[in-house]
Amino acid sequence: MSKEVKDTAEQAAPKRSNQPKTPTLVRGMKDILPSEQGYWRLVEETVRQVAMEYRYEQIETPVLEPAALFNRTIGKETDVLEKEMYTFTDRSNESLALRPEGTAGVARAYLEHGMLNQPQPVKVFYIESFFRHDRPQAGRYRQFFQFGFEAIGDAHPVVDAQIISMTYEVFRRLQVPVNVHMNSLGDKESRAAYEKALLDYYKSHKSELCEDCLRRMQKNPLRLLDCKQTGCRTLAETAPQTVDHLNTESREHFVSVLEYLDELEIPYTLDPRIVRGLDYYSKTAFEFLPVLSEGDDRVIELGGGGRYDGLIEQIGGRATPAVGAACGIERLINRLHEQGVQAQALPDADVFLAQLGDPARKLSIKLFGELSAQGVRVAESLSKDGIKPQLEAANRVNAKYTLILGQKEMMDGTILIRDMENGIQEVVDMQKIVNEVVKRLQRGKSQQLQAADPEVVAKMEEESGVSEAQQKLDL
Ligand code: HAM
Numbered sequence: 001m002s003k004e005v006k007d008t009a010e011q012a013a014p015k016r017s018n019q020p021k022t023p024t025l026v027r028g029m030k031d032i033l034p035s036e037q038g039y040w041r042l043v044e045e046t047v048r049q050v051a052m053e054y055r056y057e058q059i060e061t062p063v064l065e066p067a068a069l070f071n072r073t074i075g076k077e078t079d080v081l082e083k084e085m086y087t088f089t090d091r092s093n094e095s096l097a098l099r100p101e102g103t104a105g106v107a108r109a110y111l112e113h114g115m116l117n118q119p120q121p122v123k124v125f126y127i128e129s130f131f132r133h134d135r136p137q138a139g140r141y142r143q144f145f146q147f148g149f150e151a152i153g154d155a156h157p158v159v160d161a162q163i164i165s166m167t168y169e170v171f172r173r174l175q176v177p178v179n180v181h182m183n184s185l186g187d188k189e190s191r192a193a194y195e196k197a198l199l200d201y202y203k204s205h206k207s208e209l210c211e212d213c214l215r216r217m218q219k220n221p222l223r224l225l226d227c228k229q230t231g232c233r234t235l236a237e238t239a240p241q242t243v244d245h246l247n248t249e250s251r252e253h254f255v256s257v258l259e260y261l262d263e264l265e266i267p268y269t270l271d272p273r274i275v276r277g278l279d280y281y282s283k284t285a286f287e288f289l290p291v292l293s294e295g296d297d298r299v300i301e302l303g304g305g306g307r308y309d310g311l312i313e314q315i316g317g318r319a320t321p322a323v324g325a326a327c328g329i330e331r332l333i334n335r336l337h338e339q340g341v342q343a344q345a346l347p348d349a350d351v352f353l354a355q356l357g358d359p360a361r362k363l364s365i366k367l368f369g370e371l372s373a374q375g376v377r378v379a380e381s382l383s384k385d386g387i388k389p390q391l392e393a394a395n396r397v398n399a400k401y402t403l404i405l406g407q408k409e410m411m412d413g414t415i416l417i418r419d420m421e422n423g424i425q426e427v428v429d430m431q432k433i434v435n436e437v438v439k440r441l442q443r444g445k446s447q448q449l450q451a452a453d454p455e456v457v458a459k460m461e462e463e464s465g466v467s468e469a470q471q472k473l474d475l
Helices: 003-012 034-053 067-073 079-084 103-112 157-173 188-203 211-219 221-226 230-237 248-264 329-338 358-373 387-396 407-412 430-452 454-464 468-472
Strands: 064-066 086-089 095-098 122-131 143-152 178-184 268-270 282-290 303-307 322-328 351-355 378-380 401-405 414-419 425-429
Touching (some): 034 122, 034 157, 034 329, 067 079, 067 095, 067 103, 143 329, 157 178, 157 248, 157 303, 178 248, 188 221, 221 230, 248 282, 282 322, 322 329, 351 358, 351 387, 358 401, 358 407, 358 430, 387 401, 401 407, 407 414, 414 430, 425 430
Parallel strands (some): 351 378
Antiparallel strands (some): 122 143, 178 282, 303 322, 414 425
């Protein structure tokens, strides 16, 4: 066999036996590729904007927490704790967990950093990833992201309503219609009364329960309502409802939250099935479900939350009321895709830099920095030669102008500026090009603004004494 033929044969059929297997994604994990980043940016920017407007500051807590933090808060009989939490013992023999949710970590940080001495409520938000060893399926991952809002240190029902309202606002701005499903689990006293009623009901249906539910009856009756087995689900439908067992204080709190939601014109449905999958909730509990087209009967939980007045005490602090919400970002982005929303990966370029020859390339790499330092969005293909492919690349990024630096321009100390819309090219002094580009872009934007609403622009100018372009331009 000639060498050439042999090489080709080896490429086509590489020896498998002594080649290590190519590592692949861990089951349930995912890559978020560049083509998806536009959606992620859209969601994250919306969350940040809303959080800033409501004066919620960001908090970041570690991915690893003591396993005990979740054992004491989420509840031992929950699916998250029983089946889904990633726990391991590290090299120092500490029992750790990959956080399955964000609220417990925020509460730990609140206590650990003495935030109870700050003005209450302490208002924070997070955009982070969480881990649950669940069965992977559509919208269910083993590593997933949530955005969440938490307000710690205030018992007033208006805070519950505001948390719901700001979460709703994120969905509204992203144009994902949602309905809020509302319930109240009541305070400790109401919960005890409810659990008794629930037990009485289930005792008379004991023979119809699955084995897990028989155990839940002993340890955590509320979780009986969560069971996925068909028989147990049917039973849950006619089980007593929490709202019928609220004491006066819990009832008044719930009514008050609903009144604020009415005031805010936030659409909600009273839903006695909302008991949430984590044990730390008290009083208000809610979930965000998308409004789907007729006949689409999927239940997609985009987000959920509620009050957790007992949680801080459970981890050793003094009784501290709190309320929060968190939403699954992947599920939200899936909805954006389903609704046909297009999210642009990177914004169009203002300017494309094209160069011919090495000296021009050296100058271009410098010019790139000077332009972007002025806020100009510059695109390039510095490694390429030849004007045609570079102009094609300029078209792909919808550049408004292309700056062309050839050998002649290098010698003259000039540069060509080409208007990509009409193809007109002009020669500009190299020293003046940055200013020229900035000026043209500003002019373009102020013309757009004039076209949009000349009266508004003129009024703005008059009121502030600043030109409309200066006011509106993000340059
Ligand atoms: P959660 O209901 O367990 O609540 O999770 C909130 C949201 O995270 C869910 O509604 C869902 O959209 C998303 N999610 C949960 N598990 C997965 C998964 N395996 N894959 C993809 N998305 C998922 C909490 O975590 C509470 N910490 C919420 C809260 C904040 N309560 C008070 N403050």
